Amino acid sequence: MDKIVISVSSNEIQICERIGYGSYGVVHKALWQTELEVITIALKIIEDKSQDSETEKIRFEKNILREIENLQKCTHPNIITLYGVSKYSDNICLLFEYADCGSLYKFLHRTKREVSMDERIDWMLQCAKGLEYLHGKNIIHRSLTTRSLLLFDNCRKLKIADFGKMNEVEIIRTVFMCCYLAPEVCMGKKNFTEKSDVFSFGIIFWEVIQREKPFCDRDLHDISEYIKRGIRPDIYNLINDDYSGIVPIMECCWRQSSTDRPTMSEVRRDLNYSIKRYDHQSNCYIS
Incomplete structure (x- = not known):
C-alpha cells in the first residue's frame, strides 16, 4: 500500500539558506512547524521553466507528478523520505528529510x-x-x-x-x-x-x-x-x-x-x- 503524502500549508514552513539547485529549481534548508515539533527539512521549490509552451507545461507537470508518485510508493531505509507537498509563490514544493551530511x-x-x-x-x-x-x-x-x-x-x-x-x-x-x-x-x-x-x-x-x-x-x-x-x-x-x-x-x-x-x-x-x-x-x- 502506498504511503500518504500530506499537503502542508506554506505558513508552517520557514525557509533558511539555499543548499542546492538544479534543472527543476532550488533546494533550501527549511524548518517545518508540525503540531508536535519543529522538523529540519530540505525544501525543493520546483520552478516552472516551460516558457508558456503548452507541450512543455504538460511534460513538466507529468515529470513532477511522476516524482511524487514514485516517492509515494517508497518506504525503505536507503530511499529519501518525502514528508509532504506544499505551494510557495505559486510553485510546487516538496518537503524531504534533511541530509545533514550533504551529498x-x-x-x-x-x-x-x-x-x-x-x-x-x-x-x-x-x-x-x-x-x-x-x-x-x-x-x-x-x-x-x-x-x-x-x-x-x-x-x-x-x-x-x-x-x-x-x-x-x-x-x-x-x-x-x-x-x-x-x-x-x-x-x-x-x-x-x-x-x-x-x-x-x-x-x-x-x-x-x-x-x-x-x-x-x-x-x-x-x-x-x-x-x-x-x-x-x-x-x-x-x-x-x-x-x-x-x-x-x-x-x-x-x-x-x-x-x-x-x-x-x-x-x-x-x-x-x-x-x-x-x-x-x-x-x-x-x-
Missing part, C-alpha cells in the same frame, strides 16, 4: 575527511539495496550519480534521492551526467532501463573507491564517445588484494551490452558475499 559527491570531492575501504563498500551496499528496492517497484532512477546519493547519521547512512525526475532528453543534455550514462543511452538506441542504472552504479562504485571524478583527465564533451567505444575508468592498482573481489562486480556492472550486466539483486548479493568474506579474513588475521 556523497560533496563528501568525496569537497572534503578531506578520511574514510575506510570498509565504509566505502558499505555505502555501495546500501546504494545497491536502495536500487534493488526501486527496481522491484518498477522505478528506474535514470539520473544516478554521487550527487543524488545523500548521507546521514555522521555519514554512515546513505539514501537515494532524485529518482525518475528527468526525462531521457534532459538527462543526456546534462553535462555532468555524461560520465554515468550507459553506452546504449549515449547512442540513443534504447530508453533507460534497470540495466542503465546498473551501469551508473558501476561508475559510481569506481568513483567512491578511487575518490576521483570519473574520466577527470578527459574532456567532458568526449566522454560519451569513450563510453560508446567501451573505454572505462582505469581499475588497475585500484585497490589492494584484500578487496580485489569487488573489481569483478564493478566490471560486470559497466559491461558494454546491457544484457550482459547483472541485476541489482545479483549485485547486492555479490557485495554481501564479498563483505562477509572480508570479515572472515579479518577474523583470521586477528586470531
Whole structure:
C-alpha cells in the first residue's frame, strides 16, 4: 500500500539558506512547524521553466507528478523520505528529510575527511539495496550519480534521492551526467532501463573507491564517445588484494551490452558475499 503524502500549508514552513539547485529549481534548508515539533527539512521549490509552451507545461507537470508518485510508493531505509507537498509563490514544493551530511559527491570531492575501504563498500551496499528496492517497484532512477546519493547519521547512512525526475532528453543534455550514462543511452538506441542504472552504479562504485571524478583527465564533451567505444575508468592498482573481489562486480556492472550486466539483486548479493568474506579474513588475521 502506498504511503500518504500530506499537503502542508506554506505558513508552517520557514525557509533558511539555499543548499542546492538544479534543472527543476532550488533546494533550501527549511524548518517545518508540525503540531508536535519543529522538523529540519530540505525544501525543493520546483520552478516552472516551460516558457508558456503548452507541450512543455504538460511534460513538466507529468515529470513532477511522476516524482511524487514514485516517492509515494517508497518506504525503505536507503530511499529519501518525502514528508509532504506544499505551494510557495505559486510553485510546487516538496518537503524531504534533511541530509545533514550533504551529498556523497560533496563528501568525496569537497572534503578531506578520511574514510575506510570498509565504509566505502558499505555505502555501495546500501546504494545497491536502495536500487534493488526501486527496481522491484518498477522505478528506474535514470539520473544516478554521487550527487543524488545523500548521507546521514555522521555519514554512515546513505539514501537515494532524485529518482525518475528527468526525462531521457534532459538527462543526456546534462553535462555532468555524461560520465554515468550507459553506452546504449549515449547512442540513443534504447530508453533507460534497470540495466542503465546498473551501469551508473558501476561508475559510481569506481568513483567512491578511487575518490576521483570519473574520466577527470578527459574532456567532458568526449566522454560519451569513450563510453560508446567501451573505454572505462582505469581499475588497475585500484585497490589492494584484500578487496580485489569487488573489481569483478564493478566490471560486470559497466559491461558494454546491457544484457550482459547483472541485476541489482545479483549485485547486492555479490557485495554481501564479498563483505562477509572480508570479515572472515579479518577474523583470521586477528586470531
